[in-house]
Each structure stands twice: as C-alpha cells, then as structure tokens.
Amino acid sequence: MKNSTTCTAQGPVGPPSPIAGEPWLHITLLVSAPLSGKTRLVPHKPTLSPTKISTYLACAVKYKWTYADNRGKWYLRTKSYYSFGSSLHAVLQRFHDSGDQGVTTTGQALAALEETWIQAGYVSQDEMLQAMSEGKAIIENYTETFKAQAVTANTLWVEKTLTADLGPFTLIGRVDRLDEREDGTLEIVDYKSGRSSVTPEDVANDLAMGVYQILVREQFPGRKVVATIFALQTGEKATSSFSDEEAASFRSDLLVIGNEVLNRDFENVEPTGKWLCRDCDFLPLCSRHPEFELANETN
Numbered sequence: 570m571k572n573s574t575t576c577t578a579q580g581p582v583g584p585p586s587p588i589a590g591e592p593w594l595h596i597t598l599l600v601s602a603p604l605s606g607k608t609r610l611v612p613h614k615p616t617l618s619p620t621k622i623s624t625y626l627a628c629a630v631k632y633k634w635t636y637a638d639n640r641g642k643w644y645l646r647t648k649s650y651y652s653f654g655s656s657l658h659a660v661l662q663r664f665h666d667s668g669d670q671g672v673t674t675t676g677q678a679l680a681a682l683e684e685t686w687i688q689a690g691y692v693s694q695d696e697m698l699q700a701m702s703e704g705k706a707i708i709e710n711y712t713e714t715f716k717a718q719a720v721t722a723n724t725l726w727v728e729k730t731l732t733a734d735l736g737p738f739t740l741i742g743r744v745d746r747l748d749e750r751e752d753g754t755l756e757i758v759d760y761k762s763g764r765s766s767v768t769p770e771d772v773a774n775d776l777a778m779g780v781y782q783i784l785v786r787e788q789f790p791g792r793k794v795v796a797t798i799f800a801l802q803t804g805e806k807a808t809s810s811f812s813d814e815e816a817a818s819f820r821s822d823l824l825v826i827g828n829e830v831l832n833r834d835f836e837n838v839e840p841t842g843k844w845l846c847r848d849c850d851f852l853p854l855c856s857r858h859p860e861f862e863l864a865n866e867t868n
C-alpha cells in the first residue's frame with residue numbers, strides 16, 4: 570500500500586470521513602425555540618477540519634467540488650487506500666477501547682479485521698486479498714508488540730471527535746487515540762496505515778497533528794500535550810510537541826486560512842492544471858473549463 574491514510578477520518582469513498590465530508594457553507598440547523606415550542610432555523614457555524622484545510626491548500630477548486638458544489642459528489646471514486654486505512658483503524662479502535670472486551674487478543678483482532686474488512690475500491694479480488702493479508706500482518710505485529718510492552722500509559726479516548734470554537738468557525742478533528750502517560754503528559758497517537766517511516770520533523774510539519782494538539786490543548790488547558798505518528802507498516806513512531814508560542818502561532822495561522830476559506834468566492838474560482846490533477850477525481854469536471862490545460866511533468 571503506497572498511499573498513507575490517517576485515522577481521522579478515512580472512509581472508503583473520498584472525502585475520507587464524515588468530518589471531512591460535512592458540507593458547511595450553507596448548513597442550517599433545526600432547533601426548538603424554548604419559549605414558543607416551535608421549530609426555527611438557526612445558522613450553523615462553519616466547520617473546518619484538517620482534511621478540509623489540506624484540500625483547500627492543495628487546490629481551491631478541489632475544495633469547491635468536495636465541499637461547496639454538489640456537482641462534485643458524482644465524480645468521487647472509491648479508494649482502496651481509504652478502505653485499507655479504515656479497516657485497520659476500526660480494529661485498533663476496538664483493541665484500545667477498554668469498554669470493548671471483544672478484541673483483546675491478537676486472534677480476536679485478526680477475526681475483527683476479517684469481519685469489518687471494507688472491500689470497496691480495489692481493482693480486483695487478488696488486489697483486495699493481497700491487501701487483507703498485508704493488513705493481517707500489520708495487526709498481528711501491532712498487537713503482539715503492544716502486548717509485549719510494559720503498560721506505561723492510560724488510554725483516555727479512542728476515535729474521539731473534538732471541536733474548538735475559533736470565532737468565525739469551529740475547528741474539528743478526530744483523534745485516533747489519546748493516552749495519558751504516567752507523568753501526566755497527554756499523548757495524541759495517530760496511525761498511518763500506508764507509512765513505513767516517520768521522523769519528529771514529519772510530525773512537527775503535519776497539519777493534522779497540529780490541529781489535534783490545538784484541540785486537545787483546548788480540552789486540557791495547562792497540560793503538556795505531545796503528538797505521535799505511528800507508521801503501521803513497520804511499527805516505527807515519532808513524536809513532536811508544540812511549545813505554547815508555537816501553538817499560539819499555529820492557531821493564528823489557522824484563523825488566517827479559515828477566514829480565507831470562508832470568504833473565498835468558490836463560484837468563480839478557476840481550475841489551473843497542476844501535477845495533482847492527474848490523480849484527481851474532478852479532472853473530468855475541470856477539463857470542461859475552456860482554459861484548463863493539464864500540467865506537464867515538470868509543473
């Protein structure tokens with residue numbers, strides 16, 4: 570599996586998660602007005618997730634087709650790497666959930682993988698079976714290694730959606746796991762199913778890990794928070810952490826980007842060819858634009 574997926578929010582069809590797929594530009598929420606007892610429409614605050622922000626930064630037109638223009642949904646294709654990541658994440662969620670006693674051994678974890686395996690997106694049965702075999706090896710290695718280690722942390726959350734009010738929008742993210750170490754440090758753990766190596770610099774530069782740190786810091790003010798990426802292909806992991814100053818700076822960067830997204834005129838944004846286009850689901854849509862040209866290999 571060459572592509573990497575994060576546990577946040579991956580589903581078998583892009584956009585990869587319920588969070589990522591949440592349309593936000595024109596949502597209203599039905600609520601009951603307490604005095605009249607009648608139902609009224611209340612504007613819903615826009616939300617931004619790491620996936621939305623990454624999509625926008627990669628291509629504003631891709632953001633438009635994914636989140637702001639309904640026509641895009643007809644072009645979304647299933648992706649085997651989303652299916653693969655979602656299948657593994659579902660098992661690891663159960664393995665680390667203290668309230669779930671059904672997946673505590675390697676054998677149970679492998680059985681759970683078979684039961685919840687997502688088949689969508691594979692081009693052939695052979696490819697799917699190969700991926701399942703790879704997934705079983707990952708789960709076996711992960712659970713055996715985990716059980717052989719001394720327990721030095723308490724898992725507080727698995728697959729938890731967190732939000733923070735950033736003023737013009739709500740920041741939202743789904744954390745794979747949050748552990749509390751013996752010294753009180755909170756560790757965000759993010760599984761990358763397609764990854765075989767990771768460095769502290771990778772973690773420090775990962776937008777989603779930055780967002781998760783902001784969200785956990787909001788929930789636990791004053792606590793030390795670190796972020797760890799776990800490369801499931803090899804079991805390698807790396808950790809990084811914001812200082813208070815870095816967290817404040819990243820938060821204000823998010824506000825700048827968020828305000829740009831909120832105020833962007835997506836109706837009139839025009840596609841320009843770039844390397845990303847060749848693997849983009851929306852290429853047929855963008856190709857209809859009279860001035861659109863695919864970039865060559867050097868773009």
Ligand code: SF4
Nearest residue numbers: 628631840846849855
């Ligand atoms: S085809 Fe290219 S321009 Fe169009 S949405 Fe995809 S990446 Fe953006």
